[in-house]
Amino acid sequence: MQQRQLGKSGINASVVAFGAWAIGGWKWGGADASESVAAIHSAIGSGINFIDTAAVYGFGFSEEIVGKAIANQQRDKLIIATKCGLRWDIETPVLHAESEGKRIFRTLDAASIQLELELSLKRLNTDYIDLYQTHWPDPETAPDAVMRVLLELKTAGKIRSIGFCNASTSDLRTASETGQLDVDQERYSLLDREKEADNLPLCQEDSLAFLAYSPMAQGLLTEKLSASREYGKGDLRIDNPRFSKQNLNAIESMLRPVKTLAMDRGVKLEQLILAWTLQQPGVSHVLVGARNAEQAKSNAVAGVLTLNDEELRIVSEAANSWKGFS
Numbered sequence: 001m002q003q004r005q006l007g008k009s010g011i012n013a014s015v016v017a018f019g020a021w022a023i024g025g026w027k028w029g030g031a032d033a034s035e036s037v038a039a040i041h042s043a044i045g046s047g048i049n050f051i052d053t054a055a056v057y058g059f060g061f062s063e064e065i066v067g068k069a070i071a072n073q074q075r076d077k078l079i080i081a082t083k084c085g086l087r088w089d090i091e092t093p094v095l096h097a098e099s100e101g102k103r104i105f106r107t108l109d110a111a112s113i114q115l116e117l118e119l120s121l122k123r124l125n126t127d128y129i130d131l132y133q134t135h136w137p138d139p140e141t142a143p144d145a146v147m148r149v150l151l152e153l154k155t156a157g158k159i160r161s162i163g164f165c166n167a168s169t170s171d172l173r174t175a176s177e178t179g180q181l182d183v184d185q186e187r188y189s190l191l192d193r194e195k196e197a198d199n200l201p202l203c204q205e206d207s208l209a210f211l212a213y214s215p216m217a218q219g220l221l222t223e224k225l226s227a228s229r230e231y232g233k234g235d236l237r238i239d240n241p242r243f244s245k246q247n248l249n250a251i252e253s254m255l256r257p258v259k260t261l262a263m264d265r266g267v268k269l270e271q272l273i274l275a276w277t278l279q280q281p282g283v284s285h286v287l288v289g290a291r292n293a294e295q296a297k298s299n300a301v302a303g304v305l306t307l308n309d310e311e312l313r314i315v316s317e318a319a320n321s322w323k324g325f326s
């Protein structure tokens with residue numbers, strides 16, 4: 001498994017990370033706790049040492065599962081990333097989302113970040129976080145003020161590195177001017193390449209790690225997805241227009257040459273696509289969601305797969321032909 005540094009932090013993390021949103025259950029039609037723990041153990045057994053979770057995933061449940069799964073592991077071999085800034089237990093002036101009877105609010109107020117960190121440490125059953133990230137920007141708190149709080153937590157030894165998610169380039173610049181920012185985490189996949197225009201070049205210039213989230217477009221870029229797929233109650237994909245029959249057909253036809261290439265190489269379509277993603281300029285890591293041991297093991301293969309120039313050209317040509325979702 002290849003490893004790459006998280007910015008200038010000196011921390012090396014596997015290029016394929018275990019994304020722990022789905023194992024929180026919320027928005028993913030529920031999750032089975034023992035299957036989730038097995039998925040994390042399978043990821044670790046396959047060379048993945050990097051786990052990305054968030055307080056809000058399953059309203060603390062994802063962090064608790066990660067805490068359980070790592071309890072019998074060597075803590076210093078693991079890179080645990082989590083996030084703050086989305087609260088479901090208080091109200092703030094900034095409503096982030098409303099779903100399944102829950103209202104989620106944004107805040108990156110200093111006292112809130114400090115409290116959230118303590119709660120995450122408890123759920124994760126650890127005394128430090130390797131990478132602490134803001135989940136979404138808070139329009140009520142300036143990025144330099146947020147950065148100062150995070151830098152204090154780093155000085156106190158509670159966190160080892162700092163990241164911003166879903167951030168504008170101007171917020172990333174302000175944060176970097178305030179202190180050492182290590183990571184930018186953004187949505188990026190073969191179907192979602194908007195960040196090539198702004199965040200990715202900035203990350204390269206400023207030596208920030210770029211963590212690509214939803215790199216399989218939440219399952220759209222996997223072999224198994226078809227229009228007949230049924231989802232559990234509450235799964236975010238049920239009413240999502242990106243998963244319409246029309247879009248699925250368009251994606252399938254766009255990916256035809258990529259599928260052939262995957263067959264020629266003897267790998268799965270999603271493994272090839274993740275490997276391509278990892279070879280895009282500026283992308284340092286892919287955060288891949290997995291719900292069971294088999295998926296986790298399979299996704300790890302992307303971390304040992306290198307595409308040659310001709311293979312990259314074939315996948316890029318298909319990606320460039322994608323006209324977007326209808």
Ligand SMILES: NC(=O)c1ccc[n+]([C@@H]2O[C@H](COP(=O)([O-])OP(=O)(O)OC[C@H]3O[C@@H](n4cnc5c(N)ncnc54)[C@H](OP(=O)(O)O)[C@@H]3O)[C@@H](O)[C@H]2O)c1
Pocket residue numbers: 018019020021022052053135165166185212213214215216217218219222223224270287288289290291294295296298299
């Ligand atoms: N910072 C943010 O705002 C943010 C936002 C989104 C995600 N993230 C991070 O990025 C991670 C990954 O993103 P994501 O979960 O949205 O999307 P993703 O990684 O693109 O897709 C994950 C889903 O694909 C399916 N899958 C996984 N492995 C598979 C395999 N080998 N074969 C076939 N299907 C497979 C699983 O769903 P099924 O089995 O149900 O099909 C899984 O839940 C998250 O867990 C989280 O850590 C961060």
